[in-house]
Amino acid sequence: MVEGSGAGCLNPQASPSRSYTDPRLAAVYDALNPPEADALFYLRLAGDEPKTILDMGCGTGRLACSLARRGHRVTGADPASAMLDIARKRQGGDKVAWIAAGAADLSIDTRFDLIIMTGHVFQVFLDDMAVAAVLANLSRHLAPEGRLAFETRNPLVEEWRDWTPERTRERIDVPGLGAVDVHYRVSGVAGQLVTFETHFRFAEDDVVTTWNTLRFMGKDELAAALERSGAPDVTWFGDWDGSPIGPARPELIVIATFERPQDGPTAAFC
Numbered sequence: 001m002v003e004g005s006g007a008g009c010l011n012p013q014a015s016p017s018r019s020y021t022d023p024r025l026a027a028v029y030d031a032l033n034p035p036e037a038d039a040l041f042y043l044r045l046a047g048d049e050p051k052t053i054l055d056m057g058c059g060t061g062r063l064a065c066s067l068a069r070r071g072h073r074v075t076g077a078d079p080a081s082a083m084l085d086i087a088r089k090r091q092g093g094d095k096v097a098w099i100a101a102g103a104a105d106l107s108i109d110t111r112f113d114l115i116i117m118t119g120h121v122f123q124v125f126l127d128d129m130a131v132a133a134v135l136a137n138l139s140r141h142l143a144p145e146g147r148l149a150f151e152t153r154n155p156l157v158e159e160w161r162d163w164t165p166e167r168t169r170e171r172i173d174v175p176g177l178g179a180v181d182v183h184y185r186v187s188g189v190a191g192q193l194v195t196f197e198t199h200f201r202f203a204e205d206d207v208v209t210t211w212n213t214l215r216f217m218g219k220d221e222l223a224a225a226l227e228r229s230g231a232p233d234v235t236w237f238g239d240w241d242g243s244p245i246g247p248a249r250p251e252l253i254v255i256a257t258f259e260r261p262q263d264g265p266t267a268a269f270c
Contacts, residue, residue: 029083061084079102
């Protein structure tokens with residue numbers, strides 16, 4: 001499974017991918033991406049003390065609702081309407097403020113103690129300008145001493161080499177749709193950019209293919225982008241167990257605080 005790879009879903013330079021705007025494809029997402037160690041990592045990061053939290057690129061809202069059930073004041077933002085439709089109907093969805101917006105164009109008065117971007121959505125920002133725009137905008141939405149946390153795949157591991165039909169093919173059971181066969185295929189690699197296809201087979205004569213592109217940004221380049229955005233203080237992890245980053249570790253997990261002045265009043269949703 002190419003977990004949470006919402007290429008185009010949050011990219012300021014692209015429209016949301018059909019994987020997230022087509023209601024039938026969006027309905028496949030949760031079954032295709034069951035909760036894993038990353039969700040537990042972010043729940044622990046949020047802690048027990050109630051916080052004001054933004055789940056940027058919240059998708060179907062599973063993590064946002066889990067955070068709300070733990071007493072946090074949660075906003076879930078995503079530009080894909082089909083994903084938000086699922087999020088609003090989820091159990092506990094009434095406890096979350098849902099907003100249709102991308103990471104670069106979000107503009108609300110609330111200032112957050114914690115902003116998270118999960119599911120590797122950071123990889124949909126395909127160039128330095130997009131990364132800078134997103135970091136600048138999200139940092140403006142942080143409360144004083146607030147933190148931004150996200151992850152991106154470690155490019156040294158070259159995970160995309162496993163995204164072949166033979167290694168990714170699986171059949172999943174989707175409520176209301178039945179069995180769906182899914183597999184991935186990489187169609188191009190250009191520098192840091194990897195383009196891949198997702199094939200959804202609902203029936204013999206009912207196959208849908210979507211195309212997405214992800215950026216595999218290295219640690220040094222990412223650290224430089226964070227520093228330019230006013231975040232010299234960054235904590236790094238290489239996996240969800242809290243291990244340090246390394247050439248064989250699958251993740252580059254970032255927890256950043258920003259020194260830039262915060263604008264506007266701090267507010268919270270009731």
